[in-house]
Amino acid sequence: MIETINLTKSYGSFTALNELNIEVKKGSVYGLVGQNGAGKSTTFQILSTLMVPTSGTAIVDGVDVVKNPAEVRRRIGYMPDFFGVYDQFRTSEYLDFYGGSYGLTVTERKQVIPKLLELVNLSHKANDYVDVLSRGMKQRLCLARCLIHDPSVLILDEPASGLDPRARIEMREILKELKSMDKTIIISSHILPELAEMCDQIGVVDHGKLVANGSVMEIHDKLQQQKMIQVHAFDRHEDVFSFFKEDNDVTTIRMEADGSIEFGYKGSDYQQQKLLKRAVLADLPLLGFNQIETDLEDIFMDITKEVESK
């Protein structure tokens, strides 16, 4: 339904998207998660035909975005991360305007607009001016706008950004409803747990590269195969850092502002206790050495944070 093959986008010498390969099955919800600047909007703009890739291919609903952009546009609803709403319109007029732009007849628009307003919980605001709507309402109106021509694919760039928790939940419920209507949805966020709840598959993108891909459970399991260990030292933090960094089973390592050190470790429990023993014998001023529990948010931070990879 949506497929990218080695999708790459460079701005001059800077590579914003680096050989991205993702696949979104029909009727599923795929979450693209990454920190600011990871390449999410770039991906979505290519999928929405607003930007051409430097190399690689993107197929949406069976159509190549570069070869046949007009056909792709008919099949998608795109919600950008920043959007303007025409404030001088009333809510229903706004949707009517977009319906007209998509070639819907007056009769079709009269049928579809009340249904869309109901879907996004804005029926009671149909006659209000757009500029008096709250941010969450504007986001929902923008979502309704994406749906006016009944697209099979929705490309939603951070639809919940800037919303308070209640508005986020409301947005999530609407997306669930859209999923039940068999829409294929790709959605981005920089908050992993938020996506985890509603997505079938998650892709984690970092510096333009896909660093993890799979179901929420798969990502969790894959990244749990290594333990996270935290070390506190009384002083000589740099020495402690260097000592652990040298170990072959230490995968990534970073030092926090308070001097504590966290590292990914792929060795067995036996090797772990040997490592601790060697650290003590090396006379390092250790205060603590313990395995830390990781949740989804930690995992995300761990794979996208500036870490020193080995």
Ligand SMILES: Nc1ncnc2c1ncn2[C@@H]1O[C@H](COP(=O)(O)OP(=O)(O)OP(=O)(O)O)[C@@H](O)[C@H]1O
């Ligand atoms: N027109 C441009 N010219 C040069 N660099 C750009 C341009 N557009 C984006 N970039 C860079 O490409 C990288 C990816 O940007 P992109 O907007 O895709 O990230 P993002 O994951 O959507 O981030 P955010 O969560 O902040 O929206 C960033 O480093 C950004 O500065």
